Amino acid sequence: MALSNGKGLFESSIILVIDDDQTMRDGCSRILSKSGWEVIAAENGQKGLDEIRARGEIDVVLLDLMMPGVSGMEVLERSLEMDPNLLVVVITGYATVESAVEAMKKGAYDFVPKPFTPDQLRIVVKRALERKTLQKEADFLRRERERSLRDISTEKSKIRTIINSMGDGVLVCDQDGIVVLTNPAANRMLELSEDDLLGKSLSKANLPPELTSTIRESLTMRESAYTSVSQELSLGTCKEVYLRAHTAPVRTDVGEIMGAVTVFQDISHLKELDKMKSDFIAMVAHELRAPIAAVEQQLNVILSKMAGEVSENQERLLSRAKERTQGLLTLIKDLLDLSKIEAGMMVQYKGPLALQEVIQKVVDLMKGEAESKGIDLQFSSMPQTPLICADRSSMEGIFTNLVSNAIKYTPAKGRIRITLGEEHGQVRATVQDTGIGISKEDLPRIFDKFYRVKSAETQQIIGTGLGLSIVKSIVDAHLGSVSVESEAGKGTTFILSFPKEATPLGAEKAKE
Amino acid sequence: MPKKILIVDDDPDFVEAVAMILKSKKYDVVIARDGNEGLEKVKTDRPDLIVLDVMMPEKDGYAVCKELKADPRWNRIPVLLLTGVVSHIPTTRYTQQMGMETEADDYLDKPVEPEILVKRVEGLLSK
Numbered sequence: 212m213a214l215s216n217g218k219g220l221f222e223s224s225i226i227l228v229i230d231d232d233q234t235m236r237d238g239c240s241r242i243l244s245k246s247g248w249e250v251i252a253a254e255n256g257q258k259g260l261d262e263i264r265a266r267g268e269i270d271v272v273l274l275d276l277m278m279p280g281v282s283g284m285e286v287l288e289r290s291l292e293m294d295p296n297l298l299v300v301v302i303t304g305y306a307t308v309e310s311a312v313e314a315m316k317k318g319a320y321d322f323v324p325k326p327f328t329p330d331q332l333r334i335v336v337k338r339a340l341e342r343k344t345l346q347k348e349a350d351f352l353r354r355e356r357e358r359s360l361r362d363i364s365t366e367k368s369k370i371r372t373i374i375n376s377m378g379d380g381v382l383v384c385d386q387d388g389i390v391v392l393t394n395p396a397a398n399r400m401l402e403l404s405e406d407d408l409l410g411k412s413l414s415k416a417n418l419p420p421e422l423t424s425t426i427r428e429s430l431t432m433r434e435s436a437y438t439s440v441s442q443e444l445s446l447g448t449c450k451e452v453y454l455r456a457h458t459a460p461v462r463t464d465v466g467e468i469m470g471a472v473t474v475f476q477d478i479s480h481l482k483e484l485d486k487m488k489s490d491f492i493a494m495v496a497h498e499l500r501a502p503i504a505a506v507e508q509q510l511n512v513i514l515s516k517m518a519g520e521v522s523e524n525q526e527r528l529l530s531r532a533k534e535r536t537q538g539l540l541t542l543i544k545d546l547l548d549l550s551k552i553e554a555g556m557m558v559q560y561k562g563p564l565a566l567q568e569v570i571q572k573v574v575d576l577m578k579g580e581a582e583s584k585g586i587d588l589q590f591s592s593m594p595q596t597p598l599i600c601a602d603r604s605s606m607e608g609i610f611t612n613l614v615s616n617a618i619k620y621t622p623a624k625g626r627i628r629i630t631l632g633e634e635h636g637q638v639r640a641t642v643q644d645t646g647i648g649i650s651k652e653d654l655p656r657i658f659d660k661f662y663r664v665k666s667a668e669t670q671q672i673i674g675t676g677l678g679l680s681i682v683k684s685i686v687d688a689h690l691g692s693v694s695v696e697s698e699a700g701k702g703t704t705f706i707l708s709f710p711k712e713a714t715p716l717g718a719e720k721a722k723e
Numbered sequence: 724m725p726k727k728i729l730i731v732d733d734d735p736d737f738v739e740a741v742a743m744i745l746k747s748k749k750y751d752v753v754i755a756r757d758g759n760e761g762l763e764k765v766k767t768d769r770p771d772l773i774v775l776d777v778m779m780p781e782k783d784g785y786a787v788c789k790e791l792k793a794d795p796r797w798n799r800i801p802v803l804l805l806t807g808v809v810s811h812i813p814t815t816r817y818t819q820q821m822g823m824e825t826e827a828d829d830y831l832d833k834p835v836e837p838e839i840l841v842k843r844v845e846g847l848l849s850k
Contacts (some may be wrong), residue, residue, distance in 0.1 A: 272781070420837050424764075497778075501734060501778070504737065504833045504834045505734050505736040505737045505740070505834075506736075507834040508736075508737050508740040508741065508833070508834040509736060509739075509740045511740070511834055511835070511836060511837050512740045512744055512837060515744070515836075515837035515838065517743055517744050517747035517837055518743055536834075602826075
């Protein structure tokens with residue numbers, strides 16, 4: 212109470228003297244003030260009670276029992292009602308032990324029989340004050356303890372409340388792979404109740420298997436660096452739900468793994484939008500493609516003179532028209548490819564693949580086109596080139612694109628060389644031409660979407676600026692790399708590398 | 724006696740152009756506007772070769788091809804599949820997606836160069 216009034220433990224104590232005898236009041240005040248205590252005096256019971264009520268910070272009351280008006284006993288009772296911790300020392304006249312005993316019974320702390328010496332008074336008051344100090348200290352300690360306990364529990368529940376109101380799901384496992392915390396968002400997204408998860412080991416928690424293995428991996432991760440794994444999960448019993456899960460180990464100060472935290476985001480609506488976008492592009496592209504293909508087919512028939520004779524002027528115009536439709540068709544094809552790559556469809560059939568076969572097939576297909584331009588197209592492969600893990604048609608797309616680019620940008624009598632081999636543990640392919648090359652300024656941007664080199668030489672060549680960005684997306688999706696070296700006027704070399712397939716050479720044959 | 728070629732495609736302009744190419748090489752041309760009509764015409768007209776579009780409503784070219792190749796009466800008729808979806812190598816993805824091999828005898832991407840179409844048709848017919 213004293214603390215709540217802003218008064219510290221060791222500040223000067225306040226003593227209230229309630230006595231109708233002026234001499235007694237003055238005497239007590241004098242004696243006690245000498246000891247450094249603050250003394251307040253009240254000449255009757257009512258005034259004394261008023262003081263107690265008004266101040267609220269009185270430590271000890273010296274109370275005369277024999278007073279006119281409100282009696283000492285009544286003051287004692289009422290003051291203790293106001294403040295049960297108040298220390299009341301009664302002053303009893305004529306050494307009436309009975310009234311002293313009665314007062315003690317009613318809750319007085321001590322008594323001083325009249326008459327008393329200054330020392331006697333000081334000793335009694337001092338003892339009372341010491342008692343008061345102890346009381347205050349105990350009170351203070353108790354409050355401190357209560358407060359810190361309360362703080363801890365509020366802090367805990369605060370964090371719990373925050374975690375529970377998060378829109379993202381949270382799942383925490385300890386180092387033994389036991390689920391120790393989930394929040395409602397996680398339960399909702401995973402369609403598993405808290406009871407299904409809490410206290411269960413990973414193997415029994417019914418989590419998506421790919422997530423279980425990610426959490427296991429992160430619990431056994433050795434590197435002390437911060438590592439977090441992000442994956443997409445597809446769930447859903449009634450409707451399809453896509454979650455993105457980020458899993459990271461939780462480490463102690465010394466780097467030991469204490470557990471793993473997984474945060475989930477529901478990306479179903481993003482997926483849906485993305486799919487709608489891809490579907491839309493695909494739909495538009497198909498709707499555009501069919502009529503343009505029909506128009507070009509008609510042009511083809513006329514140009515091949517199967518529909519009758521064509522004058523030289525007509526042929527020139529129609530040839531140009533056909534180039535334009537071809538350009539459009541390539542653009543549409545690229546848009547379709549791009550929407551497929553973005554929809555993740557292009558590279559989902561990864562398997563062991565002999566790049567040599569793929570390139571050979573592309574070269575065979577493009578040979579005619581190269582020859583018609585008088586370009587020498589050669590492919591050489593190192594024997595026993597390792598397999599890569601790749602999607603066959605994507606790889607065919609990449610090399611078709613690079614070779615057809617090389618043919619497009621290489622003048623007659625030029626050369627195109629394709630090589631395949633192993634270097635630094637990677638499978639490496641190069642496509643080199645003696646074409647017009649790419650200037651230094653254009654080089655950094657050639658993998659950008661819709662970027663085309665603008666020059667007098669490229670003006671007549673129809674292209675979309677999408678081909679190389681598709682090549683790059685596909686290579687990225689295969690964890691490979693693509694780079695380009697070029698010198699304007701001399702030629703261009705594209706260098707691709709891919710990680711080797713883990714299974715040994717010939718495994719594909721063995722499977723078949 | 725000229726060889727008979729069945730063109731199955733839902734795009735009349737495309738059909739007309741392809742028919743013109745084949746007619747210029749003195750082939751007999753029969754036309755069907757969709758997959759079901761195509762299967763009917765196979766029975767009634769007994770073509771020597773089928774030029775089959777892939778992208779058709781209802782029964783697509785793959786389905787038609789599969790039915791033909793499963794039937795011992797027609798499975799010897801060469802099928803030239805016309806695709807309009809992927810560029811040069813159209814078969815792989817479909818094969819992988821469907822988990823089966825389409826049994827078409829040859830593929831061409833739409834639109835086709837008349838000389839190439841003629842060459843492929845000749846090739847298939849001389850087998």
